[in-house]
Amino acid sequence: MPVEKYLCVPLHRPKVAFFEFTACEGCQLQILNNEATLLDFLSLVDVVTFREAMQERSDDYEIAFVEGSITRTDEVKRLKDIRKKAKVLVAMGSCACFGGVNQLKNRFNNPKWVKEQVYGKFPVESEVARPLEDIVTIDLKIYGCPIKKEEVEKIVTNLVLGKSVNHPKYPVCMECMANENICLYKLGEPCLGPVTRAGCDAWCPGSRCGCWGCRGPADAANVEQIISIMEEHNFSVDTIIDRLECFGGFRGFAEELKKKTVKSKTKKKRAG
DSSP states (O other), X not given: OOOOEETTEEXXXXXXXXXXXXXXXXXXXXXXXXXXXXXXXXXXXXXXXXXXXXXXXXXXXXXXXXXXXBOSHHHHHXXXXXXXXXXXXXXXXXXXXXXXXXXGGGGGSOHXXXXXXXXXXXXXXXXXXXXXXXXXXXXXEEOBTTBOHHHHHHHHHHHHHTOOOOOOOSBHHHHHHHTTOOOGGGGXXXXXXXXXXXXXXXXXXXXXXXXXXXXXXXXXXXXXXXXXXXXXXXXXXXHHHHHHHSSSTXXXXXXXHHHHHHHHHHHHHHHO
């Protein structure tokens, strides 16, 4: 493969490895699915471990892309080992960044009951789902469920060139308006686009599906305001909480809303 150059200077091709924990591995598949630019992408890096794409593997890598949440004790140890070897550790996708859909089981507050419901008496270790940063230090996050292929390639290009990686500070709503999409609230669909970090090019709203917040809160996101807007459009508290809880990025706001709801119900009972 020819040596890539930037401003006539040969580029260093960093050794990269891809790892997965508790996840569907859809984010890794997203990288492989981008056939049109896959070879150009691979020319920038030296992939030494990628279970989805190759049999060879090596523990000699500089950048580790990690997908999935942490749900077992052996995963904690493995993640710490990866962190020791990697100069740069990238949390890839909503599961790695926030716990993802996996963290929905945490709201039951009883891991034993959850395991019994899913696995019966089959002995499976499965504790609460945690994002990577609960265990180790993360150098970079790539948001989304799944990640957006074009965004990953841009981020990797910047890493190779030694350029800073900057995520959009504005919300998905801005991309939606730029694409001239009709506001989904006008169609009776709840949407977290006004408070979710952009970068997906309004992927879901562009398909007439309200944003579920897989990329987490945008900078200075006014979540209290979007909750008020959803209430004004007559969405139930349960609907709002389900949307906020889904991927984990807004879970703190969902917990606060739950507490307020409980207090409100308690006051009504006492008043009654």
